[in-house]
Amino acid sequence: MKRILIRITFLLFCIPLMSQWKPAGKNIKTAWAENINPNEVLGEYPRPIMERAQWKNLNGLWDYAIRPYGDMHPTKYDGKILVPFAVESSLSGVMKEVGDENELWYRTSFTVPEDWSGKNTLLHFGAVDWRTDIWVNDVKVGSHSGGYTPFSFDITPFLNKGPQNLIIRVWDPTDDGPQPRGKQVNNPEGIWYTPVTGIWQTVWLEPVHTKRIAKIRTTPDLDHSAVRILATIDEAVHGDIIEVNVLEGTSIVANAKASVGEPIDISLKNPKLWSPESPFLYDIQVKLISAGKTTDQVKSYFAMRKISMKRDDLGVMRMQLNNKDYFQFGPLDQGWWPDGLYTAPTDEALKYDIIKTKEFGFNMIRKHVKVEPARWYMHCDRLGMLVWQDMPSGDRSNGWQNKKYFDGSELKRSGESERIYRKEWKEIMDYLYSYPSIVVWVPFNEAWGQFKTVEITEWTKNYDPNRLVNSASGGNHFQTGDILDLHNYPQPDLYLYDANRVTVLGEYGGIGLPLEGHLWKTDNNWGYVKFKNSKEVTEEYVKYAMMLKKMVKAGFSAAVYTQTTDVEGEVNGFMTYDRKVDKMNISKVKKVNQEVISALQN
Structure with a gap:
């Protein structure tokens, strides 16, 4: 009753x-x-x-x-x-x-x-x-x-x-x-x-409480089997202490203390590494202790993973994950929804696109000129998905020069525009710093608002030296940062190469298939190339993937296919915009994607 x-x-x-x-x-x-x-x-x-x-x-x-x-x-x-x-x-x-x-x-x-x-x-x-x-x-x-x-x-x-x-x-x-x-x-x-x-x-x-933990910043050090944890405290006084417990499941495997304001370096015995194939996360408990009493405590997590680059036996500069050559392959992910626009209708929906990306056999997502809610990055951490994080573009374009290697043109921004960019890019990096899934920062895309490329790239690299910086995805290119990023539609093409940086294909594909009943617009739907059915689209995708596979040995260390879903007038997604139809044969796409990823090891 x-x-x-x-x-x-x-x-x-x-x-x-x-x-x-x-x-x-x-x-x-x-x-x-x-x-x-x-x-x-x-x-x-x-x-x-x-x-x-x-x-x-x-x-x-x-x-x-x-x-x-x-x-x-x-x-x-x-x-x-x-x-x-x-x-x-x-x-x-x-x-x-x-x-x-x-x-x-x-x-x-x-x-x-x-x-x-x-x-x-x-x-x-x-x-x-x-x-x-x-x-x-x-x-x-x-x-x-x-x-x-x-x-x-x-x-x-x-x-x-x-x-x-x-x-x-x-x-x-x-x-x-x-x-x-x-x-x-x-x-x-x-x-x-x-x-x-x-x-x-x-x-x-x-x-x-008035005296509280304001922020936690975690930095793994794989080469020394350690993690550095820095807690920022509001209203701290001399003598306050931060205590950290590191848990593996329910068991505490490490513990350390330090005065407020000092970083805590914790060594781990035989640490478990994080990767898309094995996304292990350590949980942590962080306590603020003042006059012998715990005044605040929070839960967090971190992963032991390292992103770096190194020249292989053939002299090609390669991306490495956990000190091993690792080909990164994933979709361009806009993060848009037909009903919520920037906002997924539910947390299950937010997680769904990542799950589907793994089903398609990918190990990476390029988050394209958008920043997601914190839970999206948590899902990537827990499911095992590498993330390239774009800075959302702004201002205006200054003419795209994707094949001009040394001296692409730049936009002369106003003082206000520069100030806004620098402020918001720093805030985005601060917000996302501790999420282990993020391995690449992308300050600019295709000359959209691109300015002072070398200066912005160097600042980004200095602010977070533990990730790679892709200074200008698709151009306009400068000899700066860790990555030379090429865009080519529809098929892959290795038209430039950098012997001293990692060379990647930051966008390609865009194979379109409009499906009636799942379209945002009734006309003017758009794709780089368009086909009539799932069989044709899948065959074209596999053809491009086999071309890409040959280019891996030649110099590509990562690739990004356009795109995860249809978005508004674009009909070039693996899924329809409403996420109700997979437009390609999942098993065939997964098989060829895994062949591309494993090409470095064969």
Whole structure:
């Protein structure tokens, strides 16, 4: 009887919410979109690289308003929006464009759990595109600019008794501004997609002590069987200590302590290595100890893996994983969804693309001019997937020169544009530093906003010397960084070679197959080449892969096929945009992919 009453109460609470929300528009949708409950949206812990026991999800139905730029706080709102889906997306329930002449306003209320009493409350945003202002109980608590990284505010001084009021204002110029935006444009067509404005990752609360762990940075040292852990502490005083336990399963295999501010170097006996074939992760417990008492503790993890390069017996510079030559092969992954745009409808959906990529026999993903939520990188870590991480492109192109080796042209950016790029690239690297799956940083792609290439490349390499830097994927090329990256469509081609850097094929393929009933657009669908059925597409893919296989011995050390899924008007994915159809024969693709990957060993 008690269970029945609980269920009835739950339904009575949820039915009004369901009646206020439904996906907008008639575009294709994924299967996951059909089961979204607006009262329970993306409810998984949003920061798995540094996890605390308590938190509260604020995702759900909020009020929204679109108003002219510079207007005062709205006195009336336009309706409901499902956070964290961008206002232009179907799953937001709104599906309206904003533009740089308008601002997007949000309003909601929340309560702070009673058992958080005595602690500070942090308000976290996974990502908001692009410039954000936040008010709590009519007091402005802060601002943030940047569309791809998490940020937070300690809102404790602004809290009242009872419900708390939260108002957010967002402005996003899309391609009318110089900020990083990836493939978003105001007039999407071809390889360019719908704008994404506002909140697009989880909003959440977290109780913390004033003295707390703010950040953890882990760096494996495979050659010395050790890992370095550096914890950043807020409000630390002399005498505070950080203690770290390293676990293999449930067993503690190493322990170390250090004064706050000092790195902790931990040696591991016979460490288990991480690779796509064996993605072993060590768990860690990090404690902050002050005056003999634990004042904060978090859970995290790391992997023992090394990415490097070395000349092989034939004199070819090769990528190495864990000190062994290792061919990296994977798809160009845009990370877009027909229903959520930048935001996967569920965590299961977010994980699905990685699982499918492994099913196709790949060991790597190039995350193309987009940054994902933290859980995507966690899934790559746990499933075993190498990641090349692009910087989202911005500003404008300066003319693509993919075959000009030494002196490709560069864009002269404004001072504001440079400042924005440098700030956001550093924040992205800081955000993602401790995820072991990431092995390559890619500052520029095909002359899209490319500027001061040598300087940016050297800064990136110095800021993180433990990963490779692919300075200009596809050009414009300069003799800098670790990688010479070629793009060629549709078939692979080794048209340039660098004896002192790793040479890779950063994009090729793009074999198109439009499938009726699974298309974003009814006309003007686009691929580099197009075929009529799965058999033809698979045969063409296998033909290109066999060509690539011959080029591995000749000098390629990695390759990226375009692409994981169809996206809007592009129909060149392994899967349809709604993820409902595999467009190629999986077993045949996997077989030839494994042949390409193993070509170095044969």
